Amino acid sequence: MMRDNEPIQTASHRASRRDIPADPVETPAFVVHEDAVLRNLEKTIKVSGGPARLMPHVKTHRAPWVVAALRNKGVEAFKAATLAELEMVARGGARTATLAFTTVNPANIARFVRCAQAHPETNFVGILDSQYGLEAWRAHLRNGQDNIRMRVDLDPGFGRTGAPMTDAAVDLAAGLHELNRFAGWHLYDGHIHGPVEERRVRVEAEAEAVRKLNERLARKGISGDLVAGGSYTFDLWPTDVAQFVSPGSWTYSSASHDRDLPNLNWEPAAFVLATVVSEHDGTVTLDAGAKAIAPDKPLKERFRINGEIMLIAEEHAVVRTEGLALGDRILLVPEHACTTAYLYDRAWVRTTSGGWERRDQLGSTR
Numbered sequence: 001m002m003r004d005n006e007p008i009q010t011a012s013h014r015a016s017r018r019d020i021p022a023d024p025v026e027t028p029a030f031v032v033h034e035d036a037v038l039r040n041l042e043k044t045i046k047v048s049g050g051p052a053r054l055m056p057h058v059k060t061h062r063a064p065w066v067v068a069a070l071r072n073k074g075v076e077a078f079k080a081a082t083l084a085e086l087e088m089v090a091r092g093g094a095r096t097a098t099l100a101f102t103t104v105n106p107a108n109i110a111r112f113v114r115c116a117q118a119h120p121e122t123n124f125v126g127i128l129d130s131q132y133g134l135e136a137w138r139a140h141l142r143n144g145q146d147n148i149r150m151r152v153d154l155d156p157g158f159g160r161t162g163a164p165m166t167d168a169a170v171d172l173a174a175g176l177h178e179l180n181r182f183a184g185w186h187l188y189d190g191h192i193h194g195p196v197e198e199r200r201v202r203v204e205a206e207a208e209a210v211r212k213l214n215e216r217l218a219r220k221g222i223s224g225d226l227v228a229g230g231s232y233t234f235d236l237w238p239t240d241v242a243q244f245v246s247p248g249s250w251t252y253s254s255a256s257h258d259r260d261l262p263n264l265n266w267e268p269a270a271f272v273l274a275t276v277v278s279e280h281d282g283t284v285t286l287d288a289g290a291k292a293i294a295p296d297k298p299l300k301e302r303f304r305i306n307g308e309i310m311l312i313a314e315e316h317a318v319v320r321t322e323g324l325a326l327g328d329r330i331l332l333v334p335e336h337a338c339t340t341a342y343l344y345d346r347a348w349v350r351t352t353s354g355g356w357e358r359r360d361q362l363g364s365t366r
């Protein structure tokens with residue numbers, strides 16, 4: 001019989017027996033520690049300047065219970081990347097639900113509008129970055145639906161989505177203002193990584209560009225606010241420009257945050273529990289392959305290990321490490337928790353009272 005504080009065999013996370021669900025639990029399994037999520041939330045709220053300024057992205061977890069936990073701490077506005085996430089946020093009773101994705105597809109826009117109709121008590125916000133998008137949304141926004149507004153998505157040099165920060169953006173804002181739908185700007189700068197001083201200088205340059213856009217808007221008698229930033233920049237956005245900040249991956253954090261953002265003190269809160277299912281000369285094989293741990297990072301970095309990842313196939317990971325034997329269970333910290341959560345429609349959650357519950361999440365539902 002193992003005692004609660006006896007270490008389990010682990011190659012990637014200093015864990016005790018208390019950190020994994022009691023037997024019997026099938027593996028691979030997605031494991032979340034609620035107390036760590038809440039501690040990450042507390043730190044993030046503090047750095048953001050309060051829960052009213054935090055507009056967290058839910059793509060990281062896609063879990064209704066996390067939305068409820070955030071609302072419980074005063075967070076009322078959320079960002080979503082898909083319509084299923086938007087619907088989840090609306091069902092969770094949020095005051096504001098933003099689809100932070102520049103869809104121009106009429107079928108997607110129609111589903112957004114249906115969601116807004118079904119939840120009249122929630123404010124819905126979409127984003128667009130082109131005249132084409134403005135026309136696509138205009139066609140759906142003609143008839144009332146007072147709880148829908150739009151933001152103009154700005155490109156801070158990421159090159160993913162967003163209008164250039166020029167008159168093109170101001171024209172889109174003016175077009176939305178004419179429809180009485182302009183909420184403000186949206187800007188995501190996920191391309192900014194590196195040392196904090198470098199990030200600070202780049203965020204200040206983005207902020208200055210937004211100030212200039214605001215001056216141009218003001219000359220037209222238009223105003224709007226800004227939601228900006230992700231985990232690497234939200235703490236650097238000046239409050240005079242960014243009324244909201246929108247980090248997302250802080251919720252579960254990840255191996256890369258430990259390394260890149262130690263000042264924020266986030267803890268990994270989501271793990272993959274795996275079992276050693278085969279042994280070879282100097283290597284062991286885990287039952288957690290590319291279908292259990294997101295394959296969107298270089299092979300050697302997909303999870304942290306005291307040793308070396310040799311091979312990852314669909315259902316298997318072969319690792320060269322010491323101290324693991326057949327049947328051992330290990331708790332892996334994924335490099336990218338966000339895309340790993342996407343692989344599971346349920347998580348084993350260690351609740352704040354220390355018990356274990358299986359809780360639903362969206363998994364790969366769009």
Ligand SMILES: Cc1ncc(COP(=O)(O)O)c(C=O)c1O
Nearest residue numbers: 057100188230231246247248249
């Ligand atoms: C539009 C948008 N906003 C916010 C976020 C959250 O950023 P992060 O993952 O850096 O916390 C993301 C993440 O990809 C995003 O795409």
